Amino acid sequence: MASRFQHDFNKLNRLPPYILSEVTEMMRAARRAGEDVIDLGMGNPDLPTPDHVVDKICEAARNPKNHRYSASRGIPNLRASICEWYQRNHGVELDPDGEAIATIGAKEGLSHFVLMTIGAGDVVLCQDPAYPIHPYSVIISGGDLRNVPLTGDTDFIENLEQAVARTWPKPKMLILSFPANPTTQVVDLAFFERIIAFAKEHDLMVLHDFAYAEICFEGYKPPSILEVPGARDVAIEFVSLSKSHSMAGWRVGFACGNRDMIHALTRIKSYLDYGMPQSIQIGAIAALRGPQDCVDTNVAEYKARRDALVEGLGQTGPGQWKIEKPLATMFVWAQLPEECRSMGSLEFSKRLLTEAGVAVSAGIGFGETGEGHVRFALIENVHRTRQAVRGIRRFLRQFQES
Numbered sequence: 001m002a003s004r005f006q007h008d009f010n011k012l013n014r015l016p017p018y019i020l021s022e023v024t025e026m027m028r029a030a031r032r033a034g035e036d037v038i039d040l041g042m043g044n045p046d047l048p049t050p051d052h053v054v055d056k057i058c059e060a061a062r063n064p065k066n067h068r069y070s071a072s073r074g075i076p077n078l079r080a081s082i083c084e085w086y087q088r089n090h091g092v093e094l095d096p097d098g099e100a101i102a103t104i105g106a107k108e109g110l111s112h113f114v115l116m117t118i119g120a121g122d123v124v125l126c127q128d129p130a131y132p133i134h135p136y137s138v139i140i141s142g143g144d145l146r147n148v149p150l151t152g153d154t155d156f157i158e159n160l161e162q163a164v165a166r167t168w169p170k171p172k173m174l175i176l177s178f179p180a181n182p183t184t185q186v187v188d189l190a191f192f193e194r195i196i197a198f199a200k201e202h203d204l205m206v207l208h209d210f211a212y213a214e215i216c217f218e219g220y221k222p223p224s225i226l227e228v229p230g231a232r233d234v235a236i237e238f239v240s241l242s243k244s245h246s247m248a249g250w251r252v253g254f255a256c257g258n259r260d261m262i263h264a265l266t267r268i269k270s271y272l273d274y275g276m277p278q279s280i281q282i283g284a285i286a287a288l289r290g291p292q293d294c295v296d297t298n299v300a301e302y303k304a305r306r307d308a309l310v311e312g313l314g315q316t317g318p319g320q321w322k323i324e325k326p327l328a329t330m331f332v333w334a335q336l337p338e339e340c341r342s343m344g345s346l347e348f349s350k351r352l353l354t355e356a357g358v359a360v361s362a363g364i365g366f367g368e369t370g371e372g373h374v375r376f377a378l379i380e381n382v383h384r385t386r387q388a389v390r391g392i393r394r395f396l397r398q399f400q401e402s
Contacts (some may be wrong), residue, residue, distance in 0.1 A: 014139050020132070020365035023349045027359040038388040040309075041359040043181070043330060043377040047246040047301060050287070050294040057250070057283035070278040072269040074102025074254070078281045081288040082254045085239075089213070090224040098259045099232070101266055102284070104276055106211050106240040106253040109265060111137040113207065113236065113255070114173070116268035118143035123171040125163055127156070129182050129366035129373075131209065134175045146171065149369045150183060157194050164202055174199060177209035179222050182366045182375040183333045184326035186216075189223040192231070199234045205261065206235040214244035214295050216328040217303050226257055236261040243330055244295050245287045251276065252284045302330050305378040305385050312389035318400060319393025332376040333363075339399040345374055356395035358388045 020041075027037050060066050073079070079096035086092040094100055103109030114137040118124060124138045128147035138145045148163050150156055164171060176195065178187045199206045208225040216222055225235050236257035242248035255265060275281070306325060309332055313321040323334040335341075340348050345362040352374075353359050363373030380388065 011140055011142070015136060018132070018365075019346060020361055022346065023353055023359055023362065026350060026353055030353065030357075035357065037353065037357050037359055038380055038384055038391070039359045040376045040378070040380060040385075040388060041361050042379070044379055045243055045246050045248045045330065046379050046381075047298055049246045049250065050290075052290050053245065053247070053283045053287045056286040057279050060279035060282040061277075063279075066278040066282070068278070069274040070276065070281060072273050072275040073266050074100075074275060075278065075281050078102050078285050078288075079254075081285045082239075082256065085288050086224070086226065086256060090227050092224060092226045092256075094226075094256055095259075099262055100254060100256045101262050101269070102275060102281065103238070103253040103255055103265075103269075104273065105242065105251040106209055106238040106255075107133050108251070109253055109255045110134070110175075110207060110209060110238050111140070112268050112272065113261070113265045114138060114143070114175075115141045116264050117205070117261075118173060121169065122173070123167055123169060124173040124175060125160060125167075125171050125204075126175045127177070127180070128368060129180075129363065129370035130175070131177060131181045131211075132366065134177065134209065135367070138175075147367055147369070150180065150185065151369060152185070157191075157198060160198060170202065171204060173205045173207065175207045175209070176225075177211065179212040179216065179326075179328035181211065181329055182331060182361065182363070182370065182373075184329045184331055186220060186222060186327050189227055192223060192225045192228050195225065196228045196231050196234065200230070204234065205258075206231075208235060208237045210237050211240045212243060212329045213239055215299055215302060215330055217299070217306070217325075218327055220327040222328055232258050234258065236265075241284060241287055244298065246294075246298060247284070247287065250280050250283065252280065252287070302378050304382050305380070306332060308382045308385045309376060309378070309389060312386055313392060317393075319396040320400075321392070321396060330378045332378065333373055334376065335373050337396055337399070340396070341372055345371055349374055352392065352395060356388075356391035358391050358395075 079100045082100045083094040083096045118141040120142045122143045126135050127150040148159050238255045241252040345364045349362040361375040363370030
């Protein structure tokens with residue numbers, strides 16, 4: 001029977017169609033039909049959480065005192081361990097009481113901060129392509145989104161300058177993420193110095209999503225925006241343990257930086273949640289303070305998968321697809337092969353699924369600037385990745401030989 005519910009969900013109606021879900025639904029249908037589909041689409045880590053972290057969570061879960069409501073901003077020892085991580089990895093000294101807060105994953109923290117601080121008429125600048133929650137959080141909050149192209153052949157900060165010059169009222173916030181998802185683009189500390197100077201000149205809050213802080217290769221070490229002197233005057237940074245410590249399902253993240261911005265996030269979270277379950281917070285302390293060889297192991301596995309994909313596709317011969325190796329993240333960002341560009345990234349992704357048995361994410365799903373590209377997520381083991389390479393090369397061969 002058809003529903004007679006007539007209310008109009010205004011904010012829901014403002015959201016654009018979630019393009020990335022189209023290929024996901026096709027993949028699920030194919031698997032229900034018994035087809036073997038190799039999933040390189042959604043960035044859902046498959047590597048297990050380290051044993052010492054799981055053991056600590058289980059131990060804490062058996063303690064009745066951890067069965068009660070917790071603190072939405074994180075228990076004191078977790079906030080202290082977050083600050084120790086910043087000091088150890090980035091040489092940044094933070095106050096655990098005023099400059100750090102635990103979040104239920106970086107996505108929750110960032111989206112709730114935007115919800116708290118942005119309203120109708122507020123303009124937010126966001127890099128494009130971007131991880132979807134970055135622009136969508138602005139739309140959900142009722143703000144006015146301005147996408148700023150992030151491409152390899154333009155200066156992003158010059159693009160920001162042009163966006164500010166053409167925008168009225170003046171922007172209130174800038175949302176960034178480096179190493180970038182989906183593009184895998186990396187930056188150095190000098191880039192963040194320019195960003196902070198730009199933000200101070202234009203009176204902008206800066207949100208930096210640092211989800212791939214520790215997934216990096218070939219000696220590259222991503223800088224934290226908080227390493228820049230004066231960054232805490234304008235910036236807040238979000239970090240996640242989802243990839244570095246394979247804790248995606250546990251939903252562990254944190255935010256650090258400007259005291260007023262941390263206070264705003266603390267206020268909204270105090271109304272909305274009681275934080276992570278306390279046993280998971282205790283497990284997060286074990287992850288941050290315990291042995292870090294698990295991070296090295298994860299990085300080595302992602303590198304092996306990256307190499308299997310990029311080197312396999314790049315081998316000379318029919319079906320060759322030359323792609324640059326990323327220096328960070330658990331993704332590979334690839335421009336469509338020349339012979340396939342006319343079909344666009346969404347149609348290419350659909351055909352790759354149906355004809356090669358490989359699911360990838362269409363670049364257009366990350367913003368207009370992402371068109372003409374696809375994103376591979378390195379979430380299948382090396383054997384399955386090589387199997388995907390064979391299927392993709394067979395698929396491309398028909399175009400190159402036609």
